Amino acid sequence: MIRWLQDNMPKIVLAPSFIAVMVFVYGFIAWTAWVSLTRSRLMPRYEFDSLIQYERLADSPRFETAMVNLAIFGTLFIVIAMALGLLLAILLDQKIRTEGAIRTIYLYPMALSMIVTGTAWKWILNPELGIEATVKGWGFANFEFNWLVDPDMAIYTVVLAAVWQSSGFVMALFLAGLRSVDEEIIKAAQVDGIPTWRVYSAIIIPSMAPIFLSAFIVLAHLAIKAFDLVIALTGGGPGYATDLPATYMYAMAFSRGDIGQAASSAMVMMLVVFTIVVPYLYSELRTKND
Amino acid sequence: MTDRPYAQTRTQSPTTKLVLRFILYILLGVFALFYLMPLFVMITTSLKSLDEIRTGDLISLPREITFDAWRTAWSGACTGIQCEGVRPYFLNSLLIAIPAVLISTIIGALNGYVVAQWKFKGANIFFALLLFGCFIPFQVVLLPMAIVLGKLGISGTITGLIFVHVIYGIGFTTLFFRNYYVSIPSELTKAAMIDGAGFFRIFWSIFLPLSLPIIVVSVIWQFTQIWNDFLFGVSFSQAGTQPVTVALNNIVNSTTGVKEYNVDMAAAIIAALPTLLVYVVAGKYFIRGLTAGSVKG
Numbered sequence: 001m002i003r004w005l006q007d008n009m010p011k012i013v014l015a016p017s018f019i020a021v022m023v024f025v026y027g028f029i030a031w032t033a034w035v036s037l038t039r040s041r042l043m044p045r046y047e048f049d050s051l052i053q054y055e056r057l058a059d060s061p062r063f064e065t066a067m068v069n070l071a072i073f074g075t076l077f078i079v080i081a082m083a084l085g086l087l088l089a090i091l092l093d094q095k096i097r098t099e100g101a102i103r104t105i106y107l108y109p110m111a112l113s114m115i116v117t118g119t120a121w122k123w124i125l126n127p128e129l130g131i132e133a134t135v136k137g138w139g140f141a142n143f144e145f146n147w148l149v150d151p152d153m154a155i156y157t158v159v160l161a162a163v164w165q166s167s168g169f170v171m172a173l174f175l176a177g178l179r180s181v182d183e184e185i186i187k188a189a190q191v192d193g194i195p196t197w198r199v200y201s202a203i204i205i206p207s208m209a210p211i212f213l214s215a216f217i218v219l220a221h222l223a224i225k226a227f228d229l230v231i232a233l234t235g236g237g238p239g240y241a242t243d244l245p246a247t248y249m250y251a252m253a254f255s256r257g258d259i260g261q262a263a264s265s266a267m268v269m270m271l272v273v274f275t276i277v278v279p280y281l282y283s284e285l286r287t288k289n290d
Numbered sequence: 291m292t293d294r295p296y297a298q299t300r301t302q303s304p305t306t307k308l309v310l311r312f313i314l315y316i317l318l319g320v321f322a323l324f325y326l327m328p329l330f331v332m333i334t335t336s337l338k339s340l341d342e343i344r345t346g347d348l349i350s351l352p353r354e355i356t357f358d359a360w361r362t363a364w365s366g367a368c369t370g371i372q373c374e375g376v377r378p379y380f381l382n383s384l385l386i387a388i389p390a391v392l393i394s395t396i397i398g399a400l401n402g403y404v405v406a407q408w409k410f411k412g413a414n415i416f417f418a419l420l421l422f423g424c425f426i427p428f429q430v431v432l433l434p435m436a437i438v439l440g441k442l443g444i445s446g447t448i449t450g451l452i453f454v455h456v457i458y459g460i461g462f463t464t465l466f467f468r469n470y471y472v473s474i475p476s477e478l479t480k481a482a483m484i485d486g487a488g489f490f491r492i493f494w495s496i497f498l499p500l501s502l503p504i505i506v507v508s509v510i511w512q513f514t515q516i517w518n519d520f521l522f523g524v525s526f527s528q529a530g531t532q533p534v535t536v537a538l539n540n541i542v543n544s545t546t547g548v549k550e551y552n553v554d555m556a557a558a559i560i561a562a563l564p565t566l567l568v569y570v571v572a573g574k575y576f577i578r579g580l581t582a583g584s585v586k587g
Contacts, residue, residue: 009489010408111569113518134347
């Protein structure tokens, strides 16, 4: 018995986590998938029905707005955060004496809760008392900056706040990447008289392809999960102009009492994550096992 | 190459170099202002009186510093019908975060030790399943979790939130420890086994003493995640058990009475202080945690 225990101890230690993952991750996904195929409303029902919930999603203008917003927000957020992160990393890579301090300043927003970030930016972008009032106070009486309450522009305030929060992290990733490029190659290129910008564009940046991929995955993941930020910054408004699938799901689950819609929109989110993350994880795990 | 050894070596004139350096520092400074501005605005706003906020502008320093807003934010601001400030919720966050961080780190250390050092058939599949679990949007587990917490009799409790954070935290903690332990040669384990040491003895006497850096990474990561969590907090708490992020959001969106922006900002800073402190004290480990999830191997 003791011998058996000793031999199987690794499995025994892993067992609770294994069960937890199977139940609370995969079991729950299966539950949500199943319920998304029923006519559940206030209470979950388990009789399989049809794709009715997905048809309702397709017909819902609110969910359409949420998906369009996810596309706008996701694209802009990822592109801007990556570009800014790369720029900052390259600037910081020029043997800056105060690098440590500057890096700390660029990265601290990542330590904040998105609720804090949203609260701060909501105040800064407040049309009556924020930037607009400040610039007006400087004498520009006609200055207008009311994106936060403009249904067409509000989603861009979410992009702004999200970029502010996450670009420092991308910088940290890229900076680590820049530092890992072989110094000798760079020196050789410089001796050959290749201008610095060419060294970056032709040698250093191409060699960082895996880091671009990592940054993309992390940012895409943040974008799909962005929920807190919208809640704190715009509350999904004005109207539902800044709804994302995540806030739509939450509204359906906890305030509208429409479990079928909540489950099906969650599955759509799952699908989006799946198509991005699975190829990445697959290639990561494969190269590791080789 | 050989016939033009130095011909093309670019030599910039000292003036050009100086100008470029100058532009570089200006750019770095402008970006630093961009990142610091919200924090600056939060702090100054929290120290102003409401009158001054209405008449002054966003970026001016307070004419008269007052800590009234901080007092109200800590113990008087209204989160809906209750007006006790963020203090009780700050305590809730501590009561949730501390046990959840410790438990998930311990489980992660043991799991990582097994996956990295005691390879058996299926261990890699387990790791892959676990890793994928790190990436799911939590919306997909909210509804069944609400039901299960109800069945376990812990819905709306601190215990329930600890439970949820442990469950969805072990993916990352296992990842941290696995990636750390995988670089320790397995000969060490084998030699210890020949000497008669068992599973736990090897972990306790060989692996744990080596683990301080990764324990710090894991603790900081988990603490930041759990402290900053909003989705689980707002979904699985009830009046009285809400974490500080939920309380902050309620204060800011509270519709009763006059809108007190200075109180909102003070409350936001209070909610941010613990993780900011961790970042300032242990920034190096914070960054390692951030990058460990994305740049692996």
